[in-house]
Amino acid sequence: MATIMRTLGEVWRCANLYRMEEYEALGIGSYQDSYIVDICAHPGITQEQLSKIMYVHKSNVARQVSALEEKGFVERRADPSDRRNLLVYPTEKAFAVLGKIRAVHAQWRESLMEGFSEEERLAVGSYLERLAENAKKAAGRKGEAQK
Numbered sequence: 001m002a003t004i005m006r007t008l009g010e011v012w013r014c015a016n017l018y019r020m021e022e023y024e025a026l027g028i029g030s031y032q033d034s035y036i037v038d039i040c041a042h043p044g045i046t047q048e049q050l051s052k053i054m055y056v057h058k059s060n061v062a063r064q065v066s067a068l069e070e071k072g073f074v075e076r077r078a079d080p081s082d083r084r085n086l087l088v089y090p091t092e093k094a095f096a097v098l099g100k101i102r103a104v105h106a107q108w109r110e111s112l113m114e115g116f117s118e119e120e121r122l123a124v125g126s127y128l129e130r131l132a133e134n135a136k137k138a139a140g141r142k143g144e145a146q147k
Contacts, residue, residue, distance in 0.1 A: 022104045042088045
């Protein structure tokens with residue numbers, strides 16, 4: 001299992017290097033693209049909801065959303081029904097970079113799948129989805145045990 005984790009880590013780190021270079025002109029970091037995609041898909045999402053759908057700790061969400069707000073990609077507003085919650089909305093600047101982010105994601109996927117047959121691509125996708133589901137279950141059990 002250590003080999004799987006090491007390999008997944010290598011793919012993740014390479015993806016970050018690739019995205020960092022691609023996003024330099026946009027003014028976003030390699031970790032911020034996912035936030036922009038999810039916030040654009042769910043305008044008015046709370047930071048807590050964002051934390052849950054992204055499987056990221058709430059403090060990391062707050063830090064990244066704050067950085068994106070400073071750069072003009074998102075804005076936070078108090079929730080009228082619960083002033084303790086902040087709702088996160090994409091700005092026009094976020095929507096303007098969304099196409100580039102999606103293109104970078106597609107280019108990266110294509111780079112990873114180079115030399116794979118269609119059948120192999122489908123199999124890899126299926127295996128990764130199963131790994132992700134198992135990871136979510138395990139993380140959920142761990143999170144419940146810590147409460």
